[in-house]
Amino acid sequence: xxxxxxxxxxxxxxxxxxxxxxxxxxxxxxxxxxxxxxxxxxxxxxxxxxxxxxxxxxxxxxxxxxxxxxxxxxxxxxxxxxxxxxxxxxxxxxxxxxxxxxxxxxxxxxxxxxxxxxxxxxxxxxxxxxxxxxxxxxxxxxxxxxxxxxxxxxxxxxxx
Ligand code: ACO
Numbered sequence: 001x002x003x004x005x006x007x008x009x010x011x012x013x014x015x016x017x018x019x020x021x022x023x024x025x026x027x028x029x030x031x032x033x034x035x036x037x038x039x040x041x042x043x044x045x046x047x048x049x050x051x052x053x054x055x056x057x058x059x060x061x062x063x064x065x066x067x068x069x070x071x072x073x074x075x076x077x078x079x080x081x082x083x084x085x086x087x088x089x090x091x092x093x094x095x096x097x098x099x100x101x102x103x104x105x106x107x108x109x110x111x112x113x114x115x116x117x118x119x120x121x122x123x124x125x126x127x128x129x130x131x132x133x134x135x136x137x138x139x140x141x142x143x144x145x146x147x148x149x150x151x152x153x154x155x156x157x158x159x160x
Contacts, residue, residue, distance in 0.1 A: 004083040014044040028075040054080045068104040069097045098160040106157040110150035125156035
């Protein structure tokens with residue numbers, strides 16, 4: 001088990017010209033095609049401990065609701081999960097979104113993502129919408145998690 005000193009955690013925006021950490025992004029979203037659609041119109045933030053990238057999140061403004069921003073992707077490196085980094089990333093995303101003038105932050109996850117749904121609600125997100133069959137209609141391969149196939153997308157939001 002990797003020991004984690006959260007006081008060493010630094011979160012920063014990806015520099016221009018710097019490559020986003022694709023293997024980490026793929027942990028949260030199994031479709032490279034989908035990731036490549038939102039990356040060019042998003043801001044990427046990376047979490048590092050002693051210069052090692054241990055986490056990432058991606059923020060994209062919501063076209064239909066100018067006051068809202070969405071966390072499109074959030075991931076913590078395997079071996080560093082379950083130690084509080086994900087919670088810190090979510091808090092950082094909320095703080096930055098508020099500083100940027102957004103009044104609402106949203107996040108979506110699969111109906112099979114039990115731990116993620118628990119975590120998001122723990123930091124103040126509330127379930128707002130269920131998009132039926134989203135993963136069946138938008139992903140070429142079945143998305144499997146916790147021994148079940150993801151079907152619906154659950155959208156949660158938090159007022160800032
Ligand atoms: N089992 C059950 N609950 C857990 C677990 C676990 N393995 N790990 C964390 N939790 C819960 C706990 O309730 C914990 O709260 P606590 O303070 O009561 O212990 C809470 O979640 C916070 O956990 P963190 O340690 O902050 O979470 P972590 O650093 O693991 O980050 C994340 C969470 C980002 C979901 C990470 O596990 C991950 O990268 N998973 C794979 C990728 C993924 O699923 N990303 C999200 C997809 S949705 C999207 O991207 C929009």
